Structures are given as structure tokens and as C-alpha cells.
Amino acid sequence: MRGRRALGAPAAASRRAGAALGAPAAPSRRPGGQPAGPLGRSWARGEAAGRPRRSAPRVVTSAEPVLTAPVPEPQPGTSTEPINWYQQWYPVAITGDLDPSRPTPLKLLGKSLVLWRAGSGAWSCLEDRCPHRLAPLSEGRVEPKTGNLMCSYHGWEFDAGGACAAIPQIGDERARAAALGSKRSCVASYPVKEEGGLLWVWADASPGAAAAAAAAPMAVIPENSAPAEWAARTGWFMRDVPCSMETVVENVTDPCHAPFTHHGVQGRRDQEKGTSISAVRPPSPAGFLCAQEGNTPFGKFSATFEFTAPCLVKYHFPKFGRVMAVYIIPSAPGWTRMITRFYSSTAPTARRPGLFGLLRLVMEAVESNRVLEHALMRNQVLDGDNYILHLQERILLAENGGHEAWRQHYFMPGQSDTGITSWRSWLDRFGRALPVLPKTLADLPPEMSRREALDRYSQHTQHCPDCRKALARIDAALPLVAAAGIALLAAAAIAAATGAAPPLGWRVLGAAAGAAAAALLHRKLSEFRTLFIFTDYVHAERN
Structure with missing residues (x-):
């Protein structure tokens, strides 16, 4: 199904x-037959979910700020104007995983959209509602005879650009031509690109969107375009997680949680022997860069991680010759889409002997099978995070003060939290206009x-x-x-x-x-x- x-x-x-x-x-469904998943109808408006919304427990804190981890200041001369989240490219799906024979619903920045492939072979993204009676086009069909997207309510058809191509109920040719030529018969169309095995959508459908999208850069992964130096070790992996974007990015830019949250999956608790994180490039509208230095039972460890606006976090592990890329796409309040991939260096020095080499061989064996990789590795890692993050963001918002309450209620006494302060500082300065950023607990779907x-x-x-x-x-x-x-x-x-x-x-x-x-x-x-x-x-x- x-x-x-x-x-x-x-x-x-x-x-x-x-x-x-x-x-x-x-998997359980909410009362009334609505799915608990990210595109179900009950979650978006906080409707009844079988139990009342539970307030997060009150945390007793000092009235004075207790933050001691360094908060990187923006680069000199940097504008503090927030970025326009709508005028950005977002990877929203793995192209090879989409079914070209039917429409696929999508949530992006709280908007309801639909992806489908037209008869010309080009992918299209339209607003997910028919202008006739607002029925969801994602419940429609791709009509084989015309290659158009047909609304299943009354059979209206739309081409790849959103123009209405058929209204079966109007028999008179002149009346039909007038209706088809009306702007009110059109569906908003969003620019689309295929790049690196992903389908990208420009989140703006205004009249100048196509030109703006064509001139705007995409947060692509350089390793995708460097086959002589890097090889994609895995295919793309995608999962929708029940947490807001700001919480997910905070988690991904916090490498210190891994040996504890992912004990036995991605490290072990006893491996943490002290970690220091520093801001290499302070926050700017384009993002920020941090460096990690740590001690483990296996010796010194170093890595860098970079946030590139609007939605990419990339880790580089030089000791292992690996790169981890994570796209964190804001779907709706309380929901985020994650798309990840791993790369390995093709340099001979990247293949380490001994225990590290053996572990790498085991990982590569599992990663070579997409089903095993997803079932045994990627999903298990996110399972370790999901419920903790789902509750954590509700506890923070219950303190009042919105997303900026972290400055008052987070106690971060060490440099290991510099990734968190970098991200939160960037969000406060440049990302505060995020359309799906929850301001209060009521903005989130039920727990x-x-x-x-x-x-x-x-x-x-x-x-x-x-x-x-x-x-x-x-x-x-x-x-x-x-x-x-x-x-x-x-x-x-x-x-x-x-x-x-x-x-x-x-x-x-x-x-x-x-x-x-x-x-x-x-x-x-x-x-x-x-x-x-x-x-x-x-x-x-x-x-």
C-alpha cells in the first residue's frame, strides 16, 4: 500500500x-483511523490523539543565565537579517525511491505539496490542493493517456507547470476555454531539480521563483562530485522523525551524545575520556564550522562538522577517511525529514590496518546491502535519539520563552557543547524566521x-x-x-x-x-x- x-x-x-x-x-494508529505518521491529518492541528496533551515537568532553574560554554560571535560585518527560508533549495526525496506512476504527498516548511512525474518524464511539485474544491491532489492519479495529474474528486487535470488542462464537466468549448485560461484554475507550481540522486524543491512559488531558484546555490555535497577522491559508501537513507528541525540539528551538531545515546550501536559509554569542541568559522548566514578533539581508549580523535544553510550538516572523520552528510529538512512543527549518506576516501592511507580496518570491513559488508544497512544500522541509530528528542523539546518549550529559552535553562559548563551554542546562536540570529519554528508548547502536535x-x-x-x-x-x-x-x-x-x-x-x-x-x-x-x-x-x- x-x-x-x-x-x-x-x-x-x-x-x-x-x-x-x-x-x-x-504500528498504532490514532483514534478515528488517523495515522501517527508525519503526513496524517490529526497531527498537524494538534487534534485529539486519544489522550490529553501532557505538560512537560517544570524544571527548577536559577533566574540568572548559567550558560558557560562559549557562544561564538558572528563574523565581523555580518548582517543579522534572518534568512528567507522559502527562497532556498531543499532535498525532499530520494529520486530512485519515488514511484513515477503515482503522486507522492510531501510536507515542507508546513506546506502541503505533491510530487509527481509528468508524461514528459520531468518531475513536478505542485500545491497539494485542487483549485476546484480543494481536494488533495496527492490522492489523485497520473493519467497515462495525457501524462497529467488528475484530481480524483472530479477529474480535473493539471500539467507539470500547474496549468489546468481538463475540466470534464464543462461541455461548451468557449466556456471550457475561458475556465482553463483563468488563473484561478491553476495550481501553484514549485521549481524542481534532480541533483546527486535527490529531488530538490525550491520552497517558493511566487512569480519570480523560477529565476530566483535558477540563480541560487544548492547545499550540495562536494564529495558527490569528486569520484577520484571520494566514493559513496552507502546509498541514501531517509526517515521522518517526530521532532522539530531545531532539535534535530542540535542533536546532530552534538557528537558527544553518541557513545551514550547510541551505546553498543555507535560507540560505548566508557569511550568518552574528554572532548573539546571549538568554533573554526563562527556563525554567518551561510552557516558555521566546528572542530572536535577528543580522547578515547583507542587514542586521540579529531573531526570537523559544518552546518550549511539551510539544512546540511556534514562531518569529516580524517582518521577513518569517512564523511557523513545529513540533510535535515523542516517538514512541519514537530516533524523533520532526515536524508543521510556516507562517503569513504579512495586514498590508500585511508584503509587502516588492525582493529580499525577490521571494523571498517564489517561496516562495509553491512552497508553494501541496503536493507541490512537500514534495518540494522541507520534506523537503530535514530531509534536511540527519537523519543529523547521528542520529549526534550517539549520540556524546553514548557519553560516558556520559546526557542530562545535555551540560554536560560541549558547548563553547559564545558567546551563540548560549542556545537550546540553555535547552532542555537545561528538560529537566534539568522534562522529565527523559520516558518515551522515552535514558539510555545501548543505549536507542537500532541506528545x-x-x-x-x-x-x-x-x-x-x-x-x-x-x-x-x-x-x-x-x-x-x-x-x-x-x-x-x-x-x-x-x-x-x-x-x-x-x-x-x-x-x-x-x-x-x-x-x-x-x-x-x-x-x-x-x-x-x-x-x-x-x-x-x-x-x-x-x-x-x-x-
């Missing part, structure tokens, strides 16, 4: 198969349970064709494996009971062993299935 109705729950067939075999239930916040299906699997196929294959295999196991066990029992074979003969024992193997396979497949739907992440249980 694809499209808006698929969000928050697997296909009906998957649910039936899972229920029959005792597999985990599909989720941990199961809702870690819903892998609605946040990732339904958008990833490889993970969807893997889940479908597991759902198809489970009843067959169960049937085979039952048949083998029955054959062994009948043969032993009727004397057709000695009770301890090879036929009976072989059938029994086959039944046991089928039971074990069924169990392992059921466990692997949860990696595409929901896997609980309890920090207290991760030793």
Missing part, C-alpha cells in the same frame, strides 16, 4: 499474516508514546522500496515456513504412530529435525520483521 492511507500502518495483508503467526502488531515515536514503518519503511519489498517477502514466507514445519512434524508423528518407520529411524528424526528448523526459521523471520515496523529502544536495558 502506498500513499497517504498507507502511513502509520502496513498493508492489510501484512497485518493479517502477522496476526496469524503471532508477529508484532502493525507521542515511545511506540509511536519509534514507528519505523510510517517513518521509513513505507517510503523505501527495498525495505517494503523485504517486508513483503517476509510476510509471504512466514505462512509457507509455518505450513512446512507443521507438515514435517505431522509426517514424523504419523510415521512413528503407524509403524511406517521406526520411531528413532532416520526418516522420523529427519522430519522432526526439519520441523524444528522450520520453527527456528519462522522465529528468526518474525524477529527480523519487527525491524521494518517497530523495535523498542529502552536505554535502561542496553548494557
